[in-house]
Amino acid sequence: MPVAAPTDELLALHRQMLLIRRFEEASAKAYSQGKIGGFLHLYIGQEASAVGALANLGEGDAIVGTYRDHGIALARGMSPRACMAELFGKVTGCSKGLGGSMHFFDAEKRMLGGDGIVGGHVAVAAGVAFASKYRGRKEVTVCFLGEGSVSIGGFHEALSLASLWALPLVVIVENNEYSMGTPLSRTLSVHDTSQKAHGYGMASDRFGTSDVLEVKRRVGEAVARARETSKPTLIEVQTYRYRGHSMSDPGKYRTADEVELRKKTDPIVKAEADLRAAGVSDADLARVEAEIEAEVEDAVRFADESAEPGEELIEAYTYA
Amino acid sequence: MRELRYREALREAIAEEMERDDRVFLMGEEVGYYQGAYKVSEGLLERFGTRRVVDTPITEEGFAGVGVGAAMVGLRPIIEFMTWNFSAVAFDQIINHAAKIRQMSGGQFSCPIVFRGPNGAARQTGAQHSQCWEAFYTHIPGLKVVAPATVADAKGLLKSAIRDDNPVLVLEDERLYGLKGEVPDGDAVVPIGVSAQRRDGDAVTIVTWGKMLHMVLPACELLAKEGVECAVIDLRSLRPLDLGPTLASIEKTGRALVVQEAWPYGGVGAEVVDRIQRDAFGALKGPVLRVTGRDASMPYNKHLEDLTIPSVDTVVRGVRAVLAW
CATH class of the missing domain: 3.40.50.970 (Thiamin diphosphate (ThDP)-binding fold, Pyr/PP domains)
Known part of the structure; x- marks a missing residue:
């Protein structure tokens, strides 16, 4: 892989973060227009987590996420058209309209969902890592979850096995401070979730997500550890979501001032400031913005114009 | 072999x-x-x-x-x-x-x-x-x-x-x-979704699976001494369910009994009964009955455990109940 100049690298990461934010804003709008049903969990504010983390992965590496999976999917390079079409429930969606917002899959990109059961997916991710080790391949699996997932048993069983069997797994807890509407102070006795690693003898790390390059570098260390030594790592990224848990969340559990304060450490704002400082012009940034807007508009149009899945798909995939 | x-x-x-x-x-x-x-x-x-x-x-x-x-x-x-x-x-x-x-x-x-x-x-x-x-x-x-x-x-x-x-x-x-x-010697594969007839008879068709087969077959031998010959279908596969041989047998017997170790509420036996009444209604001479485990959590005591699970005796009584219609 050629070494990119720091500015080029940041430009690429900034573009991905901006794509996620504009995609999510368009999703929210489509939801309010009734074009998206069910649950819609937005990633706005957390973009640097997936973008920085997944910048370290290669083709053979795998990803397992929770229901807040749009940002992870886009950061992995999944098509915005297929993702938006999935939200619209269309047959052109990444899961043919059978999965929905919580269940984005892409076999080619090795994106294994989009899982709607908190904690249960961590063991699945450990299984993907187990398979890499079983086959003697130097692949890494990255698993995303929220801090609301670290109290449930599945998380602990998966960590226990991943460490016992030395699986090439990186578990990233996106600590956005709220487990749905319940703040950290009422869900966890120890607020630093990376400390859960100690009981399992796992490596751990903890850092914020305001600087996407720093996220990339720190997760990169864990990915290298997994790839080279087949040792798992538990990482807590300290992040924040600006929107509610889902679209039906009025956010009465926190103040508008708190949200505004947290926007001051926004990763996209920081990336743009750093790019300007490195000599990228406002015109260049405006061009990126325009390109992303066009890409998202295209995705929405594609989703809107795509066909509904036919009735024949109800049972078609029940059995192989 | x-x-x-x-x-x-x-x-x-x-x-x-x-x-x-x-x-x-x-x-x-x-x-x-x-x-x-x-x-x-x-x-x-x-x-x-x-x-x-x-x-x-x-x-x-x-x-x-x-x-x-x-x-x-x-x-x-x-x-x-x-x-x-x-x-x-x-x-x-x-x-x-x-x-x-x-x-x-x-x-x-x-x-x-x-x-x-x-x-x-x-x-x-x-x-x-x-x-x-x-x-x-x-x-x-x-x-x-x-x-x-x-x-x-x-x-x-x-x-x-x-x-x-x-x-x-x-x-x-x-x-x-x-x-x-x-x-059997060699690659002795048994396909999923194919039931097996374990015994032929013209009196009652008994549908069962798992260890209950080993309660049903001795019960059939006892009944045979009285001249009551039962057919026995071992489902083997519970999903997908193969009821072809069961329905064919009911065409002959007109009577059916499901024997399961499991609890009576809902379950595989109930599914079998539903399918029989839909697909063999015309052949039935009476209701399809079930012999099941008792509707209680399993007691530890040996005597009570034996009473909770279907036995050769309860299967025989089940067949008699079906024949009583």
Whole structure:
């Protein structure tokens, strides 16, 4: 892989973060227009987590996420058209309209969902890592979850096995401070979730997500550890979501001032400031913005114009 | 033909499939160094090594989930539950993950995994260790469920389960592990979704599976002495369900009895009864009845346990009740 100049690298990461934010804003709008049903969990504010983390992965590496999976999917390079079409429930969606917002899959990109059961997916991710080790391949699996997932048993069983069997797994807890509407102070006795690693003898790390390059570098260390030594790592990224848990969340559990304060450490704002400082012009940034807007508009149009899945798909995939 | 015990037949199936396919591995509590809680996996660790015979700590949700993830990327895990009762803490992995991955991913990922272990009452193991799980798991689209009653089926159905591209649950039985029976030589595969007629008769068609077959057949011998000849269908596969031979037999007998160890409320027996009344209504001379386990959690006391599970005697009484119409 050629070494990119720091500015080029940041430009690429900034573009991905901006794509996620504009995609999510368009999703929210489509939801309010009734074009998206069910649950819609937005990633706005957390973009640097997936973008920085997944910048370290290669083709053979795998990803397992929770229901807040749009940002992870886009950061992995999944098509915005297929993702938006999935939200619209269309047959052109990444899961043919059978999965929905919580269940984005892409076999080619090795994106294994989009899982709607908190904690249960961590063991699945450990299984993907187990398979890499079983086959003697130097692949890494990255698993995303929220801090609301670290109290449930599945998380602990998966960590226990991943460490016992030395699986090439990186578990990233996106600590956005709220487990749905319940703040950290009422869900966890120890607020630093990376400390859960100690009981399992796992490596751990903890850092914020305001600087996407720093996220990339720190997760990169864990990915290298997994790839080279087949040792798992538990990482807590300290992040924040600006929107509610889902679209039906009025956010009465926190103040508008708190949200505004947290926007001051926004990763996209920081990336743009750093790019300007490195000599990228406002015109260049405006061009990126325009390109992303066009890409998202295209995705929405594609989703809107795509066909509904036919009735024949109800049972078609029940059995192989 | 060779005579084997039920547990040896299961072991042969696992060993043969591991031999022919490197993607197949066995994982569970005590499967390796301990040689298996019920000695099904005896000798497999020595033969295949720790890469493919994987001992786990007590983490059913964890190792069931590891199996699901490994299956999604193309391995073929055999996950052993020391008893199906412990699958309760892995329920989420089986029903929310294994069964749904294919549908949720629009067919992009499959889950070719086997979950296996003993089902139903052992001997005086009490309420938490004596349950029948077929009603829970056959309810779920995306899962296949088999319950071998014979030694040949133990081998043949497990081999089919391992080769299947779907999650297959194999309900074995602690009371059958020592059972002796003949197994065909060679690649003795038994297809999933094909029931077997174990006895012919013109009086009543008895539908059963698993260890209840071994209550039903002696009951039929007793009844034969009175001139009552019953046909017996062993379902073998509970999902998908093959009722062809059952319906053909009912055309002759006009009467049917379902015998299950499981509780009466809902379940496989109820499903069988529903299908019979829909597909053979014209042939029926009376209602289809069921002999089931008693509607209570299993008592520890031996006498009470014997009364809770269907016996040869309750099967005979069930047949008489059907004939009384």
